[in-house]
Amino acid sequence: MYNSLTRLQNVFGFFTTVAFVVAAIIAASDFAVPRTPSASLRTTNVQVVKGRPHYYSSKKEEYAIIRFSLDADLSSLFTWNTKQLFVYVTAEWSTADSIATQNQTNKAVIWDAIITSPSSDHLARIGPATLKKLRKSAAGKSVDPNRGKLSLKNQRPKYQITHPSGKLANTDDVTLRVHYNVQPWVGALTWNQDTTFALWQKMSQGVSKVFALPAVKKKDEAKAKGR
Amino acid sequence: MADQLLEQAREVVDGQIDFHGQRLAELLATVLLSVVGAVSFLVGYALQDIELALKIGLGGTALTFLAIVPPWPFYNQHPVQWLPVGGPSISSSHQDIIVDEKMLAA
Numbered sequence: 247m248y249n250s251l252t253r254l255q256n257v258f259g260f261f262t263t264v265a266f267v268v269a270a271i272i273a274a275s276d277f278a279v280p281r282t283p284s285a286s287l288r289t290t291n292v293q294v295v296k297g298r299p300h301y302y303s304s305k306k307e308e309y310a311i312i313r314f315s316l317d318a319d320l321s322s323l324f325t326w327n328t329k330q331l332f333v334y335v336t337a338e339w340s341t342a343d344s345i346a347t348q349n350q351t352n353k354a355v356i357w358d359a360i361i362t363s364p365s366s367d368h369l370a371r372i373g374p375a376t377l378k379k380l381r382k383s384a385a386g387k388s389v390d391p392n393r394g395k396l397s398l399k400n401q402r403p404k405y406q407i408t409h410p411s412g413k414l415a416n417t418d419d420v421t422l423r424v425h426y427n428v429q430p431w432v433g434a435l436t437w438n439q440d441t442t443f444a445l446w447q448k449m450s451q452g453v454s455k456v457f458a459l460p461a462v463k464k465k466d467e468a469k470a471k472g473r
Numbered sequence: 474m475a476d477q478l479l480e481q482a483r484e485v486v487d488g489q490i491d492f493h494g495q496r497l498a499e500l501l502a503t504v505l506l507s508v509v510g511a512v513s514f515l516v517g518y519a520l521q522d523i524e525l526a527l528k529i530g531l532g533g534t535a536l537t538f539l540a541i542v543p544p545w546p547f548y549n550q551h552p553v554q555w556l557p558v559g560g561p562s563i564s565s566s567h568q569d570i571i572v573d574e575k576m577l578a579a
Contacts, residue, residue, distance in 0.1 A: 247495040250488030253542045257502045261534050264510040268530065271514055272523070326521040365524055388522040431523050 272327055273433030279325050280445040283438070285318035285424045285452040287335070290400045294415045296462050299406040307412035310459050312337055312356055313400050314422055318452075320361075320394035323428050329366045331394060332427040334358035337407055339420040356403040356422075364390050365431070415462045422454035494548030502541050509533030 247253050291313040299309035314335065323331055335357045341350050362370045364384040367377060384390040407414065426449075428436045439448045490498065509530060517526025 247498045248489055250486065250542050250544065253488070253498055253502075254538070256499070257506070257538055257541050260502060260506050261537075264506045265530065268510045268514050268526075272517070272526070275518060326517065326523050365522075388520070388524070 269432040273430065276325055276327055276430065276433060277444065277446075280322065280447070282322045282447050283318070283320050283426065283449040283452075285316065285320070285396075285449060287314060287316050287422050287424050287452060287454040289314050289422060289454055289457050292457060292460060294459050294462050299408050305412075307408055308414040308462055309406040309408045310337075310414050311406055312403055312422065314357075314398070314403070314454070315400055316396055316398040316424060318394075318396040318424060320396070320426055321391050322394075323426065324363050324389055324393050325430075326365075326389055327430045327433060328363045328389075329429050329431045330363060330369075331361040332358065332429060333361065333396070333424065334426075335403075335422055335424050337420055337422055339417055352409070354405070354407045356405050356407060357401060358404065361393055363393060364388055414459055417459040419456055420459055421456050424449075424452045488542070488544035490544050490548035491550075491552050493551040498541050498548060502537060505537040505540065506534065509537065 247256060289312055291311075293311045294308055295311065296308050297306055299307065316335065318333070320331060320333065334355050336353050336355050338351060338353045341352060360370070362380075364381070365388060367380050367384070370377070370380070372380065383392065425438050427438075430436075438452070439446060442448050513526045513530035513533065516529055517523055
């Protein structure tokens with residue numbers, strides 16, 4: 247500490263230590279807040295189409311478009327340390343055609359969204375007018391109780407599902423499941439849990455009823471039905 | 474002349490302080506930064522605002538730098554009293570130098 251440079255170095259060194267300890271305490275404080283997520287999920291319209299699902303698809307294949315309704319209350323996941331919440335819906339089914347494909351679980355994401363907390367609204371991918379509206383909705387609060395409450399009706403999926411075999415029609419035992427990923431300002435990433443841990447409960451429901459992917463939709467069929 | 478200017482500049486940038494000042498600087502740095510850390514967490518937690526916690530933390534740290542790094546006068550209140558050059562008396566004839574059990578002339 248005998249000259250200015252050493253004092254600068256020492257103070258900076260201790261500052262990084264203090265910053266690390268404070269960040270660790272902030273991350274640990276999340277465990278004191280209970281998590282009570284809940285969701286109900288159901289399909290509203292399922293179609294299987296034969297065509298090119300992506301702009302880069304080189305040949306025609308069967309792909310599924312699964313529209314769904316989701317009512318969720320994930321607001322308890324937001325704390326002062328939450329930067330944003332990543333919510334996504336997956337469709338899952340298992341294939342057991344042959345010995346080789348037994349026990350294979352297929353999972354594909356059909357929809358996702360990023361929900362920012364008021365402290366990170368400036369990072370959301372929205373224009374200035376929408377940002378103003380979003381900030382107003384939070385009404386100056388740093389933790390907004392309305393964030394995380396989702397009510398999607400007959401939501402069009404973001405992504406279509408394909409299978410490497412190119413065939414998807416008439417698949418049984420498909421379910422939709424909603425997941426979340428809490429992204430904090432400081433601390434570890436956490437996902438939806440399978441079991442309850444202290445104050446953090448696992449999501450109640452959040453899985454849809456089992457449904458089947460129908461046969462490939464034919465244009466003639468729709469006309470023939472006379473709709 | 475340039476040498477003298479350079480020497481002055483070097484002294485300012487160097488910022489040497491005496492030993493008591495160094496002890497005070499170390500103590501002050503530890504206490505200030507610990508308090509800043511505690512306050513930033515407690516205020517942020519009470520108001521549930523992490524942005525505020527960050528601002529308090531960084532602002533307090535900047536103040537600490539300002540208080541510790543420059544050689545303020547209160548760090549130089551106890552300058553070292555150096556003895557005069559050559560020892561307490563000019564003649565060192567009664568300082569015997571003994572090497573390998575043989576006395577050498579001083």
